[in-house]
Amino acid sequence: xxIGYLEGRVIDEDLVLTAGGVGYRVRTAxxxxxxQRVRLFVLTTVSDTAITLYGFARRQDEAMFQALRxxxxxxxxAALALLAELTAEGVAAAVQSGxxxxxxxxxxxxxxxxxxxxxxxxxxxxxxxxxxxxxxxALPPDAEPLIGALRRMSFPEQEAxxxxxxxxxxxxxxxxxxxxxxxxxxxxxxxxx
Numbered sequence: 001x002x003i004g005y006l007e008g009r010v011i012d013e014d015l016v017l018t019a020g021g022v023g024y025r026v027r028t029a030x031x032x033x034x035x036q037r038v039r040l041f042v043l044t045t046v047s048d049t050a051i052t053l054y055g056f057a058r059r060q061d062e063a064m065f066q067a068l069r070x071x072x073x074x075x076x077x078a079a080l081a082l083l084a085e086l087t088a089e090g091v092a093a094a095v096q097s098g099x100x101x102x103x104x105x106x107x108x109x110x111x112x113x114x115x116x117x118x119x120x121x122x123x124x125x126x127x128x129x130x131x132x133x134x135x136x137x138a139l140p141p142d143a144e145p146l147i148g149a150l151r152r153m154s155f156p157e158q159e160a161x162x163x164x165x166x167x168x169x170x171x172x173x174x175x176x177x178x179x180x181x182x183x184x185x186x187x188x189x190x191x192x193x
Contacts, residue, residue: 003042003053010036016055026055027076029083045076052076063124064088071120073113081106082117092127094118098162119156143168146180155188163187 008018010032017023026032026040040055041062054076056062061083068079068091082091085106094102095118103114143164150160167183168175175183 002044005040006042006053006055007039008037010034010038016040024053026053027080028055029061029080030057054080058088060088060124060127064091064127067122067124068117070122071116073116078106078108078113081108088127091121092123095121095123095158096128098158098165118162119159121158142177143173143180146177146184149181150184150188159188160184 003024006016006018006024006026008016011017011023012034013031014025014027015023016026016032016038024042026042028040032038038055038057040057041059043054043056043062043065045052045054054062054065056065065076065079065083068074068082069076082103086094086102090102093099098118100111100114100118103109103117104111109117146164146167147157147160150163151157155163163184164180166187167180171179171183
């Protein structure tokens with residue numbers, strides 16, 4: 001039996017007492033206030049040493065938590081820290097815009113992990129739209145062929161977008177396609193170093 005949803009009163013910072021008199025330890029991104037009534041969507045994880053419940057006030061938070069956990073090196077504590085610092089929509093926007101600085105504000109997230117998140121986080125559909133709305137459109141319309149060219153060279157889409165954005169920032173949107181492609185490849189080489 002899996003627990004998918006809990007509703008009850010908070011006993012202490014991570015213990016929720018349900019109407020049936022059963023208490024569950026639930027880890028959340030935001031601290032729970034004793035006496036507060038909560039409704040949480042619950043994700044259960046099982047490891048060799050523990051069964052852990054993670055609680056989320058919104059389905060979007062749960063979806064982003066699961067997406068973050070798919071990235072190598074991102075455990076549950078780091079995923080919760082990202083949600084606590086940025087919210088699900090903030091994480092989506094940071095990933096889509098390549099904003100490593102925003103991601104590193106979360107406890108336990110360094111530069112390398114932030115870059116892995118940018119390159120590999122599968123942003124959930126509803127959050128991708130919300131995050132995209134928060135991302136300024138810095139690329140000219142003719143940048144898409146450059147991104148496509150980098151994708152055909154096996155670069156992940158987020159990495160390709162980041163590189164083209166850097167190339168446009170360095171040379172201006174009026175630069176030729178060849179110049180921008182070379183500059184984008186240079187950005188990718190620097191990122192790999």
